[in-house]
Amino acid sequence: xxxxxxxIDLTHYYGKRMIYENLSFSVPRGRILGLLGKxxxxxxxxxxxxxxxxxxxxxxxxxxxxEIQKMDPVxxxxxxxxxxxHVQYQFMNIEQIEKFYASFYPRWKKEAYYELMNKLKVxxxxxxxxxxxxxxxxxxxxxxxxxxxxLLVLDDFSLGLDPGYRRLFVDYLREYALSENKTVFLTSxxxxxxxxxxxxxxxxxxxxxxxxxxxRQLLDTIRCYTATVPEGFELQPxxxxxxxxxxxxxxxxxxxxxxxxxxxxxxEKQVPFNDLKADKLNLxxxxxxxTGKY
Amino acid sequence: MLRFSKxxxxxxxxxxxxxxxxxxxxxxxxxxxxxxxxxxxSVLGDFILTGNEDGTGxxxxxxxxxxxxxxxxxxxxxxxxxxxxxxxxxxxxxLQGVPLTxxxxxxxxxxxxxxxxxxxxxxxxxxxxxxSMSGRVDLAMPDDVFRITKQGIEFIEMANxxxxxxxxxxxxxxxxxxxxxxxxxxxxxxxxxxxxYDEGYxxxxxxxxxxxxxxxxxxxxxxxxxxxxxxxxxxLFLTEFRNxxxxxxxxxxxxxxxxLETKTYDVQKVSIRAYNPEADAIxxxxxxxxxxxxxxxxEQDEFYALAADDYSLIKKYEPQKPEKSLAQKLGAYLFPLxxxxxxxxxxxxxxxxx
Amino acid sequence: xxxAIFYKEWIKTRWYFVLALLLTLGFAGYCLLRMNxxxxxxxxxxxxxxxxxxxxxxxxxxxxxxxxxxxxxxIVQFVPxxxxxxxxxxxxxPYPALRMVxxxxxxxxxxxxxxxxxxxxxxxxxxxxxxxxxxxKHILMTALPxxxxxxxxxxxxxxxxxxxxxxxxxxxxxxxxxxxxxFYMSSTPEAYNSFIPWLFMYTVMATSLSWLSVLRFKxxxxx
Numbered sequence: 001x002x003x004x005x006x007x008i009d010l011t012h013y014y015g016k017r018m019i020y021e022n023l024s025f026s027v028p029r030g031r032i033l034g035l036l037g038k039x040x041x042x043x044x045x046x047x048x049x050x051x052x053x054x055x056x057x058x059x060x061x062x063x064x065x066x067e068i069q070k071m072d073p074v075x076x077x078x079x080x081x082x083x084x085x086h087v088q089y090q091f092m093n094i095e096q097i098e099k100f101y102a103s104f105y106p107r108w109k110k111e112a113y114y115e116l117m118n119k120l121k122v123x124x125x126x127x128x129x130x131x132x133x134x135x136x137x138x139x140x141x142x143x144x145x146x147x148x149x150x151l152l153v154l155d156d157f158s159l160g161l162d163p164g165y166r167r168l169f170v171d172y173l174r175e176y177a178l179s180e181n182k183t184v185f186l187t188s189x190x191x192x193x194x195x196x197x198x199x200x201x202x203x204x205x206x207x208x209x210x211x212x213x214x215x216r217q218l219l220d221t222i223r224c225y226t227a228t229v230p231e232g233f234e235l236q237p238x239x240x241x242x243x244x245x246x247x248x249x250x251x252x253x254x255x256x257x258x259x260x261x262x263x264x265x266x267x268e269k270q271v272p273f274n275d276l277k278a279d280k281l282n283l284x285x286x287x288x289x290x291t292g293k294y
Numbered sequence: 295m296l297r298f299s300k301x302x303x304x305x306x307x308x309x310x311x312x313x314x315x316x317x318x319x320x321x322x323x324x325x326x327x328x329x330x331x332x333x334x335x336s337v338l339g340d341f342i343l344t345g346n347e348d349g350t351g352x353x354x355x356x357x358x359x360x361x362x363x364x365x366x367x368x369x370x371x372x373x374x375x376x377x378x379x380x381x382x383x384x385x386x387x388x389l390q391g392v393p394l395t396x397x398x399x400x401x402x403x404x405x406x407x408x409x410x411x412x413x414x415x416x417x418x419x420x421x422x423x424x425x426s427m428s429g430r431v432d433l434a435m436p437d438d439v440f441r442i443t444k445q446g447i448e449f450i451e452m453a454n455x456x457x458x459x460x461x462x463x464x465x466x467x468x469x470x471x472x473x474x475x476x477x478x479x480x481x482x483x484x485x486x487x488x489x490x491y492d493e494g495y496x497x498x499x500x501x502x503x504x505x506x507x508x509x510x511x512x513x514x515x516x517x518x519x520x521x522x523x524x525x526x527x528x529x530l531f532l533t534e535f536r537n538x539x540x541x542x543x544x545x546x547x548x549x550x551x552x553x554l555e556t557k558t559y560d561v562q563k564v565s566i567r568a569y570n571p572e573a574d575a576i577x578x579x580x581x582x583x584x585x586x587x588x589x590x591x592x593e594q595d596e597f598y599a600l601a602a603d604d605y606s607l608i609k610k611y612e613p614q615k616p617e618k619s620l621a622q623k624l625g626a627y628l629f630p631l632x633x634x635x636x637x638x639x640x641x642x643x644x645x646x647x648x
Numbered sequence: 649x650x651x652a653i654f655y656k657e658w659i660k661t662r663w664y665f666v667l668a669l670l671l672t673l674g675f676a677g678y679c680l681l682r683m684n685x686x687x688x689x690x691x692x693x694x695x696x697x698x699x700x701x702x703x704x705x706x707x708x709x710x711x712x713x714x715x716x717x718x719x720x721x722x723i724v725q726f727v728p729x730x731x732x733x734x735x736x737x738x739x740x741x742p743y744p745a746l747r748m749v750x751x752x753x754x755x756x757x758x759x760x761x762x763x764x765x766x767x768x769x770x771x772x773x774x775x776x777x778x779x780x781x782x783x784x785k786h787i788l789m790t791a792l793p794x795x796x797x798x799x800x801x802x803x804x805x806x807x808x809x810x811x812x813x814x815x816x817x818x819x820x821x822x823x824x825x826x827x828x829x830x831f832y833m834s835s836t837p838e839a840y841n842s843f844i845p846w847l848f849m850y851t852v853m854a855t856s857l858s859w860l861s862v863l864r865f866k867x868x869x870x871x
Contacts, residue, residue, distance in 0.1 A: 073742050089728070092656070104743060642840075
């Protein structure tokens, strides 16, 4: 499968603080990929590198096979960019901004934009600075849909949106991406939204990628195991066992191991356990299980 | 483009530093220099220096170092301090065998000062030509101003901003008749009504010939002035002193200073070494007996005492060059290249590298 | 596409442009009115005599107006770009970044030049009626460095505004202040005549400084 985005050995520091080292990942055509990570793991850094507004200390990042910082400007016709907070030119109104962008994109789909705008119930002359964050998100989305890019890069699309607008945004985006076979790279701090939207996920930990796999596969395999153990017992984390914790006499540990392998593993480690149970998880719980609460 | 921008950025930065750092250094380290006031005393036959000496206040000395009281100096410089002498009833009846009156002193006294920035400064090349023989006591400004072009002299009426054709023709013809070649290369006059009389203008024509132009009884007065063979005048100053002895001061291309006499139009060489109006300041205190001339160059001062009748040298005084201070020496070493935009010797703004 | 860029800059600056035009024409007009009063009450000859005998040009009031107008133009045009990093949107457009920045600067310069030329026309037309050409030139040449300072001020403040990091922004601002100081070193009329071509050249070159800021923005420099 053709990779739309290809990042190889990205390393970045802010001053002396390392964000990550030798980070590599790729996004194939037609996939919706969500970047998940706790604050400070480098989500924004990655988005900034991808949108061409940050030069990594080393490594390279290719979009459509071209290095982003030196990319032929014409190629940017095919990249839709949503910057954090659905920022758009505040000083323009709905009509002006459409007229402005239209002259830059040969495939401009005016109808797609106005279809969305008509649902907004704002006057055509209303300035964007006077709109709510939700309305702004629709303008930003409408502009991206009209641009009709191959690749969409969305930085924290759920920021500042109430549940209704979030749902609206997610549904529109998913429908669009699926029907037109578009590639999407996005981050969000609300993981529930992602579950409805993304095909693949990358979970970032401090300094590296924890896992990268299709969401379906992730949710099918990850389990939360609980068991009863003597009070005061402690289980050390190790390969395959994520964030074990004991509260009173209840052990909780996350793992991709099937139930029988888990049981064998605990026995091998001579854990005095009873009542081993395995629960399926949603994306948010999986995320917390894999990255920890702290 | 990035390279160009970077070069521009660093060039700007360096130029600003080369400009501002020495300026700040000088501002912080410079001390006021105390130059004494110097006048020649015919009575004493020596210069008298009045100046503030460190810690001891104002001292008055001659060149040999003899100290004088203020009262003594009043008497030694009677033509300068005559008002004090009058008040003290010490005013002498005669000086060097010449009977003295206050009126005669006032008539003969003058001071003349020209700095380089009086010479090097932008100006509007339009000149009012006063009526020099109106029959009235007070001078009056005319209702027109003139310019000298390649074609002739033009008078422009100020009230309606139009050229006075007839008057322009009349004056152009008068100038041409006397051999004037248009345009002019230098014009000197004192276009003000705050003077005793008016002598119009001294004008150098395109061939560097000197002319005297006046308006008398509303008619042109033009006089071609014969200069001594080989004399090439560069700077002109119209004096209009009370005693009417001189018409102007002239400086030639070799920085030699001359007096142009009224009526005879004789040119008299003045016994001072060199005066370059574009770089040096000149101050002259003149009285009926002598002139004290001070030439202030970039580095130091020179004082000359001249006889008032024939401008011959009586005495010369060159103060010792002030020793450069440690801060100045250090400054010269610290800032080998300096940039400034203004200068005390002209009124232009332009980059100057030292 | 450059039309679209002009369009965007026009939307940002149009109200300010009208204000700047009115303000500068207002001040220039006021200076001319004051001259007219002198003419009415004391006669044209008095005006001429004062100008010929002293360093008076009657439009001193205008000295810092073009600078102010230029600086505000830069602020009006580029602060909205830096607000929430809107510049990311601009630079993301499929248009070469250098050409984008230059077109933006050019549109601001064009408006300023229009505004300043209208000032010179107003003054020139009035002055040549009441003053000799030498005097009109004397006044306008004295004002020229002020107007040049307006353009340079615009370019330098644009450079400061577009800079992404605050520390560097302060340094750039300090440099700008000293550069602009050079335009105001003397109150003598026409003192700048021989220096004006150099100042003009610097102004043209100062257009390139913004590119430094934009490149720093593009590689993600921040404090």
